Amino acid sequence: MTRIYKWGVLAPLMFWHGQALFAQNVLDDPSFDHFYNLEYDQALAGFRAAAEKSPDSADAYDHIAQTILYRAMFRAGMLQSDMLTTPSSFVKTKMEMSAEDQREFTDAINQAMGHSKARLERDPNDPAALYALGVSYSLRGNYSLTVRKAYLEALRDITSGRKIHNRVTRIAPALVDAQLTPGLYDYIVGSLPLGWRMLGFLGGFQGNRARGIATLERVASKGNISRIDASVFLIGIYRREHRPADAVGVLNALIPRLPRNYLLRLELARMYGDLGDRRAALDVLDQVEQFHRAHSPGYEMVTPELLQKERERILAKIGGNRASAGG
Numbered sequence: 001m002t003r004i005y006k007w008g009v010l011a012p013l014m015f016w017h018g019q020a021l022f023a024q025n026v027l028d029d030p031s032f033d034h035f036y037n038l039e040y041d042q043a044l045a046g047f048r049a050a051a052e053k054s055p056d057s058a059d060a061y062d063h064i065a066q067t068i069l070y071r072a073m074f075r076a077g078m079l080q081s082d083m084l085t086t087p088s089s090f091v092k093t094k095m096e097m098s099a100e101d102q103r104e105f106t107d108a109i110n111q112a113m114g115h116s117k118a119r120l121e122r123d124p125n126d127p128a129a130l131y132a133l134g135v136s137y138s139l140r141g142n143y144s145l146t147v148r149k150a151y152l153e154a155l156r157d158i159t160s161g162r163k164i165h166n167r168v169t170r171i172a173p174a175l176v177d178a179q180l181t182p183g184l185y186d187y188i189v190g191s192l193p194l195g196w197r198m199l200g201f202l203g204g205f206q207g208n209r210a211r212g213i214a215t216l217e218r219v220a221s222k223g224n225i226s227r228i229d230a231s232v233f234l235i236g237i238y239r240r241e242h243r244p245a246d247a248v249g250v251l252n253a254l255i256p257r258l259p260r261n262y263l264l265r266l267e268l269a270r271m272y273g274d275l276g277d278r279r280a281a282l283d284v285l286d287q288v289e290q291f292h293r294a295h296s297p298g299y300e301m302v303t304p305e306l307l308q309k310e311r312e313r314i315l316a317k318i319g320g321n322r323a324s325a326g327g
Contacts (some may be wrong), residue, residue: 040071058132061112072097080237134164136316177226187212244274258297273314
């Protein structure tokens, strides 16, 4: 089961993205602005409306499935970097998803795959259709992992998603964003034990952690539609690789773009804690508390109990007490 843990803890990194391939600024779309700021109910309403307006759009249905899945993961506390540093917690965490949500997720994935495959029958090299189909496989793999706990099925779907997105990068090499999934896969497989990397459906692909990180860094700096996704993934990976200073740089660039996403500021406090900077870590938590007390948008979800837990964890890690935080 330890090997499963090593795989499972990384899989959620693969599927935060899913926006339309040729979008210019994803945050200009209110639904995505809600999604990246953890406002999943509002995002889901927007994506459902988009699907009704464009019922043949694979992207719209991928977005619905993505939001349903990540809403459940958020509620279960599975979108935090701690899942990387304590691998067994990912597999042990109970993922609650209602029967209604499971039905809508499955229906949305089936709709998305059907529309993508119909477009590919007309043009096998349609990059947008290929991209959407790869997202569908990846989302279904994440669902198999987090909800069904069907690990081999998850890995098969994730492998299919990687192969499809590799086709996109060959067909449209200028689309740096399309390198996101292959880069993540490279890192994930490169982190697996040798026995798992030799599984037949991996097709001999060994992966490479350093190459995967370099690919994600390229997408985060030179990509367009997937910059946010690549940045979010790098935060968790940097923490796993014991590179908190690099994660701090990414977070400080990302927080102004997603001001209502309180998880980012909690991650920033944790990274300062990993660096041993008690004062900076506690200052960030004080800022989160101020936003909560001021009823700032997004921070109503923060509780005093959560903040106290974060403070205690940082102080336990670094040492000292709250009164000496400035020392």
